[in-house]
Amino acid sequence: MKPPPFDYHAPATLDEAVRLRTELGPEASILAGGQSLIPLLNLRFARPSALIDLRRVRELVYVRAGQDGVAVGAMTSQRELERSVDAARLCPLLREAQRCVAHPVIRNRGTVGGTIAHADPAAELPAALRVLAGHVTVRGPRGERRIDADELFQFHFTTSLEPDEILTEVFFPALRPDAGSAYLELSRRHGDYPLAGAAAIAAGDHVRLCFAALGPTPVLVESDDPADWDAAIEPAGDIHASAGYRRELAAVLGGRALALARERATGGAA
Amino acid sequence: MTGAAGRVIGRSVARNEDERLLRGRGMYVDDVRAPDALHVAFLRSPVAHARIRVLDVSAARAHPGVTAVWTHADLGEHAEPLPLLFPHEHLPHPKTQQPLAVDEVDFVGQPIAMVIAENRYTAEDAVELIELDLEDLPAVVDYEAAVDQGPLVHADLPTNVAADGTWTVGDPDRAFAEAEIVVRHRFVCERSSSMPMEPRAVLARLDPGTGSLTVWDTTQCVLPVRSALVAKLGLPEDLLHVIAPDVGGGFGLKGYLLYPEELLVPLAALRLRAAVRWNEDRREHFLASNHQRGQAHTIELAATRDGVITGLRDDFVQDQGAFIAYGLITPWIAASHVAGSYRIPNVSVRYRCVYTNKVSVSPMRGVGRPQSSFALERAVDLLAHELGLDRAELRRRNLVQPEDFPYAREGLFFAGYPVVLDSGDYPKALELALDAIGYDGFAAEQALERERGRYLGLGLACYVEGTGEGPYEGARVYVQPTSGKVQVTTGLTTQGQSHATTFAQIAADVLGLEPDQVQIEEGNTAAFGFGAGTFGSRAIVNCANAISLAALEVRDKALRYAANMLEAAAEDLEVGGGMIHVRGVPERSVSLREIAIAVNPIRYTTLDPSTAGVERFAPARTWSGFERGDGPLLEGSAFWAPSSTTWSNGVHAAIVEVDPGTGDVRYLRYVVVHDCGVMVNPAIVNGQIHGGVAQGVANSFFERMVYDETGQHRNASFLDFLMPYATEVPSIEIHHLETPSPLNPLGIKGAGEGGSISPPAVTAAAIEDALAPFGVHVDEAPLDPQRVRALIAAAPGGAA
Numbered sequence A: 001m002k003p004p005p006f007d008y009h010a011p012a013t014l015d016e017a018v019r020l021r022t023e024l025g026p027e028a029s030i031l032a033g034g035q036s037l038i039p040l041l042n043l044r045f046a047r048p049s050a051l052i053d054l055r056r057v058r059e060l061v062y063v064r065a066g067q068d069g070v071a072v073g074a075m076t077s078q079r080e081l082e083r084s085v086d087a088a089r090l091c092p093l094l095r096e097a098q099r100c101v102a103h104p105v106i107r108n109r110g111t112v113g114g115t116i117a118h119a120d121p122a123a124e125l126p127a128a129l130r131v132l133a134g135h136v137t138v139r140g141p142r143g144e145r146r147i148d149a150d151e152l153f154q155f156h157f158t159t160s161l162e163p164d165e166i167l168t169e170v171f172f173p174a175l176r177p178d179a180g181s182a183y184l185e186l187s188r189r190h191g192d193y194p195l196a197g198a199a200a201i202a203a204g205d206h207v208r209l210c211f212a213a214l215g216p217t218p219v220l221v222e223s224d225d226p227a228d229w230d231a232a233i234e235p236a237g238d239i240h241a242s243a244g245y246r247r248e249l250a251a252v253l254g255g256r257a258l259a260l261a262r263e264r265a266t267g268g269a270a
Numbered sequence B: 001m002t003g004a005a006g007r008v009i010g011r012s013v014a015r016n017e018d019e020r021l022l023r024g025r026g027m028y029v030d031d032v033r034a035p036d037a038l039h040v041a042f043l044r045s046p047v048a049h050a051r052i053r054v055l056d057v058s059a060a061r062a063h064p065g066v067t068a069v070w071t072h073a074d075l076g077e078h079a080e081p082l083p084l085l086f087p088h089e090h091l092p093h094p095k096t097q098q099p100l101a102v103d104e105v106d107f108v109g110q111p112i113a114m115v116i117a118e119n120r121y122t123a124e125d126a127v128e129l130i131e132l133d134l135e136d137l138p139a140v141v142d143y144e145a146a147v148d149q150g151p152l153v154h155a156d157l158p159t160n161v162a163a164d165g166t167w168t169v170g171d172p173d174r175a176f177a178e179a180e181i182v183v184r185h186r187f188v189c190e191r192s193s194s195m196p197m198e199p200r201a202v203l204a205r206l207d208p209g210t211g212s213l214t215v216w217d218t219t220q221c222v223l224p225v226r227s228a229l230v231a232k233l234g235l236p237e238d239l240l241h242v243i244a245p246d247v248g249g250g251f252g253l254k255g256y257l258l259y260p261e262e263l264l265v266p267l268a269a270l271r272l273r274a275a276v277r278w279n280e281d282r283r284e285h286f287l288a289s290n291h292q293r294g295q296a297h298t299i300e301l302a303a304t305r306d307g308v309i310t311g312l313r314d315d316f317v318q319d320q321g322a323f324i325a326y327g328l329i330t331p332w333i334a335a336s337h338v339a340g341s342y343r344i345p346n347v348s349v350r351y352r353c354v355y356t357n358k359v360s361v362s363p364m365r366g367v368g369r370p371q372s373s374f375a376l377e378r379a380v381d382l383l384a385h386e387l388g389l390d391r392a393e394l395r396r397r398n399l400v401q402p403e404d405f406p407y408a409r410e411g412l413f414f415a416g417y418p419v420v421l422d423s424g425d426y427p428k429a430l431e432l433a434l435d436a437i438g439y440d441g442f443a444a445e446q447a448l449e450r451e452r453g454r455y456l457g458l459g460l461a462c463y464v465e466g467t468g469e470g471p472y473e474g475a476r477v478y479v480q481p482t483s484g485k486v487q488v489t490t491g492l493t494t495q496g497q498s499h500a501t502t503f504a505q506i507a508a509d510v511l512g513l514e515p516d517q518v519q520i521e522e523g524n525t526a527a528f529g530f531g532a533g534t535f536g537s538r539a540i541v542n543c544a545n546a547i548s549l550a551a552l553e554v555r556d557k558a559l560r561y562a563a564n565m566l567e568a569a570a571e572d573l574e575v576g577g578g579m580i581h582v583r584g585v586p587e588r589s590v591s592l593r594e595i596a597i598a599v600n601p602i603r604y605t606t607l608d609p610s611t612a613g614v615e616r617f618a619p620a621r622t623w624s625g626f627e628r629g630d631g632p633l634l635e636g637s638a639f640w641a642p643s644s645t646t647w648s649n650g651v652h653a654a655i656v657e658v659d660p661g662t663g664d665v666r667y668l669r670y671v672v673v674h675d676c677g678v679m680v681n682p683a684i685v686n687g688q689i690h691g692g693v694a695q696g697v698a699n700s701f702f703e704r705m706v707y708d709e710t711g712q713h714r715n716a717s718f719l720d721f722l723m724p725y726a727t728e729v730p731s732i733e734i735h736h737l738e739t740p741s742p743l744n745p746l747g748i749k750g751a752g753e754g755g756s757i758s759p760p761a762v763t764a765a766a767i768e769d770a771l772a773p774f775g776v777h778v779d780e781a782p783l784d785p786q787r788v789r790a791l792i793a794a795a796p797g798g799a800a
Ligand SMILES: Cc1cc2nc3c(=O)[nH]c(=O)nc-3n(C[C@H](O)[C@H](O)[C@H](O)COP(=O)(O)OP(=O)(O)OC[C@H]3O[C@@H](n4cnc5c(N)ncnc54)[C@H](O)[C@@H]3O)c2cc1C
Pocket: A029, A030, A031, A032, A033, A034, A035, A036, A037, A038, A074, A100, A101, A102, A103, A106, A109, A110, A111, A112, A113, A114, A115, A117, A118, A120, A122, A123, A124, A125, A165, A166, A167, A168, A191, A192, A193, A194
């Protein structure tokens, strides 16, 4: 479990990082918190020619709360987002989802940009981003652009970032005052990736659900009818849960998350 | 002479090792400094069963930084299969592993070639350059099917059934013929592993001057490893030292003898005249360190209508993996425990070990007991159900009674001794557990919660644990000549069992000291040359009794010299607080240290003025020579060989909540009643129970080894092998009983494995009870949420 040889770069600024990203080509990889990438390297499943480590790019570390939502720098640790009082006030779902991600030591290192860019369909933050109708900002040799969550997640571990682009910011829109939200999941152990997860937002008659681990991307459904959920998800089976069992979980967790979101909407509580 | 006996034994003193280990100052194999060491990486089989067509290591040999690359062809005489430890007539088809595969590979992870390079990175790079061409053979994965169908693991054997034996007590056929009721069912425990925090590691260094080889090894058995290496490498004992420094958990898998790496790394050091290091990484650990558990039992109970169990038949098969170097230890231990805590007079148990294309199983914490206990306790629940009798009452009617001891099961054997339960109070243990879990009030609470939509269930299981097998262990106890510190040396090792504390308590108790005044030295063959090792809940039973006897010898000598020094009669002396004093006259006293200095004609009182005071006493010796060959020191040596094994026992009870929507299960309560005889240190016994229950919880709801039909191991990482975290292990409520064993002077029984035995049975029973409204029946461990949902769906009242 030792990685094959690679070159290592640790730029101090975003501009330099973008330049390296272009110069080193698609064989190079961005390194953020390393909580997903380093195990892949050690198992020799990933063999990048070079790593561009963003840890010194301090301009990508921030949580900025505004009227309409929370802007988070890509290199902000998941733990910092979880602890942000502003983020918890504007998007209560974030803290709830964030606490299901691994363990504090991993959230101390894992970054918000990393988990979004990694695009694991079972991950919690991508589901939260999508249910909140958020977006990301990316930078490349052609400049900066915005990608909506609906466009971002393409497939398992695949986003619509170009190979020469770097994700710089993740934006989570604030929850409407009349809305309630909830995130529920079933994981085998505390902090594991879920077998299935459901993020729900309810505001009056309008509902949005986003399921984690139930398709090649986070699956968004704007309906409170479990039949619609079942039609939208595309679960796969693995050693922990069959596709059929995941469908059962979608119905149970979706229903519970929605009920909780509605209760919170009417109760006015988080 | 009297000591304050029992003053230190039985006290939960803080651990002597905590200061060092908790501050991260331990010394594990990887911490042993060897900057010049070469590093080893292995090419391991990527498939479960194949013939090797091409194995070409030339590119790897040519890679910069590589010192050597070996295949079996380079090993000479060492290419031979490793030894079979326990041959037996029930094992007609033994197969053991070659250190490096020859012609064929039989499991994923089997070592094929060994790369020795300047560092591990380079070694792994070179492994990738080895050309390996394999011709796939059909893999044997399903061990029950492999009994009589399908392909063979070893083509030169007529069958996959390596071993087949039956043990009988009484007349089971008659018991079943005459039974008023018979229940019969198949129960399965899946294959798992025990995952010590520190994987295996070996460092070997040749001293070019003396030609001596020192091997640091994470083994639980330094002396057996030394003997094996002496036999294999042809070096005598004085030139071959095996050291197990701090070891981060063993659980039995490090007690295996020998793993290929334990031979190959020392061999490389010897041949290359260098230091050579191999650290097993976690992936290798999953693939190539032995597994455990996998057994399927078909069990039958014969009983009368009023619930007296008259007979038991069990027929079980074990998923052996590809090799069987450890012989029949695991099936034997399963078989020896199959009647548990019950007075079942007629028993028949058949065991078969079946080869599969997986890494071998070998004894690990619990060793067969959790499996046979799962079968037995589930069958008892089933019988209660069939009889319409309360399951606690059925158990009550069948427990071995206090007046039955010693209770022999003639025809069953444990660790080579006939099974004779030595002591205990099983009915009291059961009542204590029922009381603690609130058995009587539970049904009402359960009904109330069900109305609220919550599904609670209670599980109950009794167990016995054979412990303290021989043949013997020994100890040397002496008082250091200048500091007066007491030193105890044994032939054991420690991987977290707290010997530095419990063993110190034994010596301190005899010598009237505090445990932190006693230093324990273990895990070094150069320091103590005879013994077996730390496994099978045997260390404290054997070694504490040896230490106690050796310490008594030291105390006798000390009293004899103290009598001279204090000019008193030995009978009038008392031991306590590090001093020996005249009874009733505390100021007429001499310390153990002063005696140690006084008996040594080579004194350094001029160097240390604080010791000059010894001169104020009368001479320690009545003449100038050494008495009775005692020499210049306070020393004692002793060995303890038990006449039979001691049997600990206990009862576990748990309450769980099941979420029928998701199938998830949560423990609400977990109660353990535990009797391991006299406890040397109750806090440490509790620690052993906690660890055992955690492993049992793992075997109940989390850990399994998953293989596909080609024998690929599909969850060989911590991402997919679900070791429970602290968040999944319930908080454990422990109640102790202390029935001293009559079989050794200290009345001690072993406590290392008991915690791991009952959790699968208790958890299954609790889930079954919680889901009783659906009519669910649980006959496998571990479960998981998906299986719980499937059980509900398949149950008569399912379709929830
Ligand atoms: C034991 C354990 C348990 C875990 N459990 C969970 C869990 O329950 N839920 C969960 O969601 N996650 C879990 N994780 C993963 C964790 O959240 C990771 O930190 C996260 O998925 C990736 O973030 P990172 O900063 O570590 O990224 P890295 O591992 O450094 O990178 C991940 C990938 O994203 C790319 N990348 C990173 N940053 C950028 C960027 N700014 N621009 C472009 N590409 C980028 C990298 O090139 C790489 O391909 C777990 C991890 C561990 C070790």
